[in-house]
Amino acid sequence: MIIFASFTKIEDSLRYFIEIAFNGKNYHGWQIQPDAASVQQTLEETLSTLLRKKIDIVGAGRTDAGVHAKQLFAHFDFAEAIDKKELCYKLNSFLPKDIVVKSIVPVKEDAHARFHALSRTYEYHICLEKDPFATDFSYQLHQVPDLEKMNEAAKILLNYNDFQSFSKSKTDVKTYHCIITFAEWKLTNKKLVFTITADRFLRNMVRAIVGTLLEIGLGKRDINDLHRIIQSKNRSEAGTSAPAEGLFLTRVEYPNELFI
Numbered sequence: 683m684i685i686f687a688s689f690t691k692i693e694d695s696l697r698y699f700i701e702i703a704f705n706g707k708n709y710h711g712w713q714i715q716p717d718a719a720s721v722q723q724t725l726e727e728t729l730s731t732l733l734r735k736k737i738d739i740v741g742a743g744r745t746d747a748g749v750h751a752k753q754l755f756a757h758f759d760f761a762e763a764i765d766k767k768e769l770c771y772k773l774n775s776f777l778p779k780d781i782v783v784k785s786i787v788p789v790k791e792d793a794h795a796r797f798h799a800l801s802r803t804y805e806y807h808i809c810l811e812k813d814p815f816a817t818d819f820s821y822q823l824h825q826v827p828d829l830e831k832m833n834e835a836a837k838i839l840l841n842y843n844d845f846q847s848f849s850k851s852k853t854d855v856k857t858y859h860c861i862i863t864f865a866e867w868k869l870t871n872k873k874l875v876f877t878i879t880a881d882r883f884l885r886n887m888v889r890a891i892v893g894t895l896l897e898i899g900l901g902k903r904d905i906n907d908l909h910r911i912i913q914s915k916n917r918s919e920a921g922t923s924a925p926a927e928g929l930f931l932t933r934v935e936y937p938n939e940l941f942i
Contacts, residue, residue: 695759698766699789699941700725700739705780706750707818707927713744721745721781725756728776732769733760742795742934743802746886748926750819753784755934757795793940801863801879803933806892806924808874820873821928827899829869835898835905836865836876838912839891846915848891849884858884858915867895877932886923894921 702725710718714726722741729737741756766786773783807820816822839862846858864879876892894911897903903921911919 695761695791696763697757697759697789697791697793698764699755699757699787699793699795699936701784701786702754702756703752703782703784704750704754705818706745706748708778708780710747711745711749712741712751712754721751722756724778724781728773729758732772732776733764735760740795742799743883743931744885745931746889746926746929749929749931750927751931753933754931755795755799755936757789757793788942789940790942793936798936798940799882800935800937801881801933802883802931802935803864803877803879804883804888805930805932806876806878806888807928807930808876810872810874816873818927819930821925823874823896825900827874827896828901829867829874829899831905832867832876832895832899835895835908836867836878838905838908839865839878842912844915845884845887845891845912847911847917847920848887848894849917850886851917853885855884860884860887865891879933889923889926889929890917890920892924892928896924897921 704721708719709721712721714720714723722739726737726739729739737758737760739756739758742754745751764786770783770786777783809816809820809822810826812822843859843861845860849858860880860882862878862880864877867874867876878888878891894908898905898908
């Protein structure tokens with residue numbers, strides 16, 4: 683079914699990064715879940731069918747149910763050289779319309795899509811007017827929050843590295859430490875976009891931060907409350923998580939030396 687670049691067996695498997703984008707509306711997140719559709723399972727099953735071998739893939743990170751990705755990388759191993767262009771074409775033919783494979787690239791044998799990522803960037807989209815075409819891809823808010831206050835509060839995030847207050851309570855992480863390097867709100871034509879970049883993110887972290895900053899912007903909390911919330915290390919002190927449909931993973935960066 684698939685055209686390999688070579689049928690010569692290679693002693694050690696070759697490793698590939700696969701770059702994808704997806705509309706998360708119909709999926710229970712990235713990670714394989716019992717009795718629920720996931721992006722990982724859909725991609726693994728399609729790869730396994732085309733390559734005629736069970737393929738396991740490891741993603742750059744988890745996305746929650748309903749969250750979208752404009753760019754996400756995963757890696758997989760295969761013991762034969764692959765015609766990357768042909769495989770990419772066939773994957774897009776077989777995958778559902780809400781998942782697209784953008785590229786497949788060979789990487790060094792120890793390259794890891796999750797552990798070698800230098801940074802991840804998310805955007806959260808808010809529509810400030812009723813828009814039927816934005817329903818699935820933004821949070822529709824009918825009050826205009828104070829952009830200046832939210833940006834002042836966002837700068838506070840850069841002074842901390844323990845974000846347990848914004849993490850989902852039941853999680854298996856060993857540390858709540860993250861280094862946030864950028865956090866900013868922008869308003870353009872009735873649309874608010876929050877962009878945040880960090881070396882890693884905790885489960886539900888971005889949506890919890892957005893919800894808290896919105897409460898500040900809507901006058902429900904004071905800017906300085908954010909210090910107390912972060913220092914408390916208590917999820918119940920932070921705001922309600924913003925809805926999933928407004929969140930996009932937009933960029934994952936890696937060291938250039940990983941790529942062949």
